[in-house]
Amino acid sequence: MIISLVGMPGSGKSTVGRQMARQIGVPFVDSDAEIEVRLGETVREFFERSGEDAFRDLESEVIADLLSGPGDFVLATGGGAVLREANRQALHQHSAVLYLRSSPEELFRRLRHDTQRPLLQVRDPLQKLRELYAQRNPLYRSCAHFVLETGRPTVTGLVNMALMQLELAGLLDPARVAATVGAERAERN
Template sequence: MIISLVGMPGGGKSTVGKQLGRQLGVRFVDSDHEIELRIGEPIRSFFEREGEAPFREIEAQVLADILDSEGELVLGTGGGSVLREENRALLHGSSTVLYLRSTPEDLFRRLRHDTQRPLLQVRDPLAKLRELYAQRDPLYRRCAHYVLETGRPSVHGLVNMALMQLELAGLIDSARVAATVGAQRAD
């Protein structure tokens, strides 16, 4: 079982993914972190120096490597990973994809002080988020098996929504979910 989370920057993929992995007792992999390990520097530095096209090439290779790995995992993807058709097809065909859908306005509230996201280092970040959303929302929907509206639920609420959706779809044994929803693992 591989569960992939897609969505806009700041949509909660890493935060929800870590908690979802913990609840399911599987590892969480953040594709952006794996990219940074591969390139040996922060994505922002690479992006500024090399540009978007070389970054997207590396991103596609890293996604393919992660999805080809063995074992169960939860994958948090980069916000732009769905821009390539090959990535959308790979994610959809190799995992169960959950789209964490957030409005541009919700994202702006969460990200207005964030200086680490290269695509948002512009004069009007809300306008940029609206532009990205208009471009990417249809791609996330095309890639996703399920859409979860993030709105204002807590991380705990979103994790429970994801677990319930996966259980209803028959992808998780109900005994596994019943034992983990709302519980914390004793590590």
């Protein structure tokens, strides 16, 4: 089984994905990290040198390769992966897609000091996040099987909610999820 995470930059896809993969005992894959391995340079460097269209072409190729490969894993996609119809279709057809929904204001609080995200290196990052959200939210929703609000829960809480949704849908063996129930409470004690 492949579990894919989609959402805006800074919504927690990599953080949640890494912990989710650890909980269910499968590898974690970050599509941006895979792209960097292929390129031998950072996404930001490639993006600045070659532009967004070239990056999106490579991103589509990497996502298609990952989804057609063997094995179970959790995949964190880049925030703009849903911009291409082919990516949305491939993600929806070949994985269980979780949309980590965050408001632009929430994202701004998390990302205001981040200098590594090319699309946010603008004069008014909050306005840019609002524009990206308006454009992308319908696309995330169209390919998602599940939508999780990221506003209040801790990372552990989000992981637990995601795993329980997958279990309730019959997509995940309950034996893999049982160890996570109550884990957040146990961590506090």
